[in-house]
Amino acid sequence: QVDFRPRGCSKRSAMQSACGCFVCLWTWPLRRDAPPAAKSRRVSSCLIFQCLPRFGITSAHEELPVLTSNSATRLQHETQGEGQEPPASWQAAAARPKAPRLRNAKPAKHRPAAPPAPSVVACVTAPSRKAVTSEVWPPPLTVLGGGGWADQEQMVLEYIDVRDQALQLYTAWYPQEPPTTFQRDWLTAETLRHYAHPPKPHRLAKALRLRGQHERSLVHSDIWLNGSLRVVGHDLDGSSILSWETVTMRRPFEHYMVQAEMLIHTALDMNAPGAHGWVHITYYGGGWNPFLFLNPIPLAQFAAWFEGQFRGRLKLALFIEMPAAFIPLVKMMMQFLKPATKEKIMICTEAQALQALGRLCDEETVDRIRHYMMNRRGGRNVKQHWHPIVDIPWFHERLRHLQLEGASTYSLSPGQLQVFRQAIRDWRGEHWKLRERHSKKVA
Secondary structure: OOOOOOOOOOOHHHOOOHHHHHHHHHHHHHOOOOOOOHHHOOOOOOOOHOHHHHOOOOOOOOEEOOOOHHHHHHHHHHHHHOOOOOHHHHHHHHHOOOOEEEEEOOOOOOOOOOOOOOOHHHHHHOOOOOOOOOOOOOOOOOOOOOOOOOOHHOOOOOHHHHHHHHHHHHHHHHHOOOOHHHHOOOHHHHHOOOOOOOOHHHHHHHHHHHHHOOOOHHOOOOOOOOOOOOEEEOOOOOOEEEEHHHOOOOOHHHHHHHHHHOOOOOOOOOOOOOOOEEEEEOOOOOOOOOOHHHHHHHHHHHHHHHHHHHHHHHEEEEEEOOOOOHHHHHHHHHHHHHHHHHHEEEEEEEEHHHHHHHHHOOOHHHHHHHHHHHHHHOOOHOOOOOOOOOOOHHHHHHHHHHHHOOOOOEEEOOOHHHHHHHHHHHEEEEEEEOHHHHHHHHH
């Protein structure tokens, strides 16, 4: 049997060469037992193939090196056997490190030295999102529920790790459902901070799945407004306050699910930078329809969904003037909540609630809440007034052209929701006084 490989060429090197088949055909005379005439005949033909592994070229897509006469003579000397000592000039030339020059090689551009890496791990940022230091003011909003502004400086290494682990778990669990842009863009620093201490990639992967299932109803479909759930203000820390009143309900509770999810995400997007939660108000004054709560399954589903996505963000939940007949439903819903979440629920009277809100909010916000509670106490005999989605005077003036009135507005189209998103972006730029901070960062 004849080994067609050249001396010193392994099987792997021959296979990696783009012209490995020609190497086998043209280099067999170069073996030590081949006649000298064959060596001299074939050395020029196989010279390029012998030089491929010496220059680190293993693919046909790489450029061939320029071979000089000295390199050809040196290669021919090497193929004649290892017993002869190479000349001293060759040894001196080999001692000088020279980078191989490639044909059509472009000269390397001079690049300034990179700044030293910071020693603090928290400075490591994710490359996929723009920071608040964008030259555009106000900065663009994140995707629904992303926290308003994506600050790249807050994307620490712990957040990146839990994000990557959650995406790997999601891909392994649901291979037929690749993550969409709506899901990936939600993984901002504001979202990941609630899953990183301690790391909870499994819970984050499940939250991603739930978000993907609700994408169409949250973004691409009309939102049914089942009642007066809306943002009514902010506390002193800049956290949004959500409120809904049972007297304004139109359909059973299961029709509140999409609106509730969309409003919680919107409330988080309206938070001040550095605020990470929201306050929830449920007001029973004016009456409630028990037939809208006959099916307890939606309440259990809402509690489980709430526990999976928003448990760590709820600051306080006020159940104001709750009737005794509603207590069994609340107890049933609490069975699906963690003890830490139950501690944030407060059942109180209207006076107690206003006193608690007085410690959390400014006087203007408390007066606004007191005013709409007075309107709700009239029940269905009095026309109920509220502004959908966001019930703040700034939005009343900004969105006056939409002619939105809570009692007569039953749904919002995706186009109207985009108008709200643009208004929220402008409101954030005017309300949260960060222009000086922004200017300092840009400078």
